[in-house]
Amino acid sequence: MPARRPSARRPTMKDIAQRAGVSESAVSFALNDRPGVSEVTRDRVRRVAEQLGWRPSAAARQLSGEGSATVGLVVARPADTLGVDSFFLQLISGIQEGLAGRHLGLLFQVVDGVDDECEVYRRWWAERRVDGVLMVDPRTDDPRPALLSGLGLPAVVIGGVPDQDRAELSTVWADDAGAMAAVVDRLHALGHRRIVHIAGLPGLAHTERRIRALRAEAERRGLGGVRSLTTDYSDAEGAAAVRRVLDSPAPPTALVFDNDVMAVAGVAAAAALGFSVPGDVSVVAWEDSALCRMVHPWLSALTRDTLAFGRTAATELLSLLDGAPARTVQVPVPRLIERESTAAARSGA
Numbered sequence: 001m002p003a004r005r006p007s008a009r010r011p012t013m014k015d016i017a018q019r020a021g022v023s024e025s026a027v028s029f030a031l032n033d034r035p036g037v038s039e040v041t042r043d044r045v046r047r048v049a050e051q052l053g054w055r056p057s058a059a060a061r062q063l064s065g066e067g068s069a070t071v072g073l074v075v076a077r078p079a080d081t082l083g084v085d086s087f088f089l090q091l092i093s094g095i096q097e098g099l100a101g102r103h104l105g106l107l108f109q110v111v112d113g114v115d116d117e118c119e120v121y122r123r124w125w126a127e128r129r130v131d132g133v134l135m136v137d138p139r140t141d142d143p144r145p146a147l148l149s150g151l152g153l154p155a156v157v158i159g160g161v162p163d164q165d166r167a168e169l170s171t172v173w174a175d176d177a178g179a180m181a182a183v184v185d186r187l188h189a190l191g192h193r194r195i196v197h198i199a200g201l202p203g204l205a206h207t208e209r210r211i212r213a214l215r216a217e218a219e220r221r222g223l224g225g226v227r228s229l230t231t232d233y234s235d236a237e238g239a240a241a242v243r244r245v246l247d248s249p250a251p252p253t254a255l256v257f258d259n260d261v262m263a264v265a266g267v268a269a270a271a272a273l274g275f276s277v278p279g280d281v282s283v284v285a286w287e288d289s290a291l292c293r294m295v296h297p298w299l300s301a302l303t304r305d306t307l308a309f310g311r312t313a314a315t316e317l318l319s320l321l322d323g324a325p326a327r328t329v330q331v332p333v334p335r336l337i338e339r340e341s342t343a344a345a346r347s348g349a
Contacts (some may be wrong), residue, residue: 011052021108070105071317072130073266074117076137077201079110081233084261086289087306091158096133102318104131107171114139118147121269126155132317135169138205139177146167152200154320158313159206170316170326176206177213179302179334183284184217184226184254188335192203192254192282193224198241198266199256204228207258214256225250231262239263239269246273246281254282260289263299278343288337297340304334 013031022041029036031054033257037045073095077081082088095293107130110119121144124130135144138161148155149168156170180197184290187195197214200207211228220228229245231237238257242265245342255270257263263285266278275281277297285292288303297301309331316329 001126002309005207011049011054013054015052016045016048016054017120019052020045040245047122061127069103070107070130071099071125071314072107072111072120072133073136074111074120074133076111076113078232078234081108081261085233086260086291087287090306091136091313094307094312095314096310096316097307098311098314104318114142114144114145120255121147121151121153125151129262132156132316132321134313135160137201138206139203140204140208141203149299154317156313156317156320161205161209168326170320171328172313172316172331173328174230174309174331175302176209179212179336180256180285181217182336183302183332184214184221185283185339187256187282187342188217188221188276188280189252190254190342193345194252195223195252195254195256196226196245196252197228198238198255198257198262199228199230210258217290225252228287231258233259233262235261237266242269243273245263246275246322251275252281254284254342256284258286260285260299260301261285262290263301264291264295266293267297267299278331278341280346282343282345283341286334292339300339301337302334302338 011298013024013027017027020027020111022037022045026037026041027045028034029227030042031049068175073092075088093104101104107124109120111120121133124133131155133148134156135148136158138157138159157250160171160173184195192284195214195218198209209232214226214228218224229241231241238261240329242255243333246256246269255263255266257266263283267283270277270281270283285297285299285301287306290300292299292301312331316327
């Protein structure tokens with residue numbers, strides 16, 4: 001029987017001390033950049049540590065008060081809607097890319113509501129579980145920024161707008177109102193006068209911005225058949241909203257959905273009622289994805305670099321952790337890509 005190979009183990013400070021010919025306390029001083037050793041010894045210890053592939057453990061960092069090497073992300077949305085939400089999947093991928101260069105982990109948790117999210121922040125900070133957090137889905141009446149400021153927990157708000165009262169929190173945001181205005185402008189140019197917005201969760205800041213922008217554009221053009229309906233972002237509620245608005249005396253000629261999943265479900269619901277897309281009703285999805293190109297007709301959609309959005313948020317949090325001041329960063333406005341699901345409104349519609 002061949003001899004069993006010894007299992008690999010992580011190098012320790014003792015290993016470094018033996019290889020460098022110094023005491024373990026000298027290794028600790030050198031690796032933690034503390035006084036007590038000469039620069040020559042410090043350099044030798046660091047070279048040996050690099051040769052051995054040594055890395056500080058997260059537990060040791062916590063005990064020493066140096067941090068957890070982890071940042072947190074809490075999402076207060078129905079769990080069954082997140083698994084099919086292309087925006088969040090790409091956003092999290094971008095965040096991971098942004099953190100990878102610094103070897104930071106991402107602690108992710110789904111909760112039922114904002115109160116639960118606040119409790120998670122309190123617990124994480126008290127237990128030193130995270131060095132900072134990324135906050136998503138800002139609300140119109142949101143207790144989280146004040147809590148994070150009060151805790152002193154470094155945070156970046158994703159999708160918010162500048163908050164002068166919370167200058168210590170960084171913000172990364174996109175102009176949802178500008179994007180909605182561009183969509184309405186294009187649909188109006190195509191002759192659409194009855195436009196319904198199948199929106200996401202009520203109370204979310206970006207949902208309310210889109211609703212206000214749609215209302216403002218309708219008032220500016222004197223359009224009376226324009227409105228928004230809120231949902232939970234799911235395919236079921238998206239389809240139900242479509243059935244409700246199409247089964248009316250004056251059905252809309254254009255539908256704007258707040259995500260790709262609802263748009264695809266809406267196309268199927270319209271077809272079941274005998275409406276053709278785009279012959280009877282045009283469809284626009286807010287978030288472009290592969291799903292928009294896997295249905296017939298291909299869906300017109302608002303597109304943006306969501307991976308870059310996530311990377312930017314992660315970069316801003318890293319800057320806060322490095323001691324930089326908080327700031328506000330605006331990412332490019334989502335742009336409309338026209339495909340087969342939008343066309344001129346029928347004459348007299």
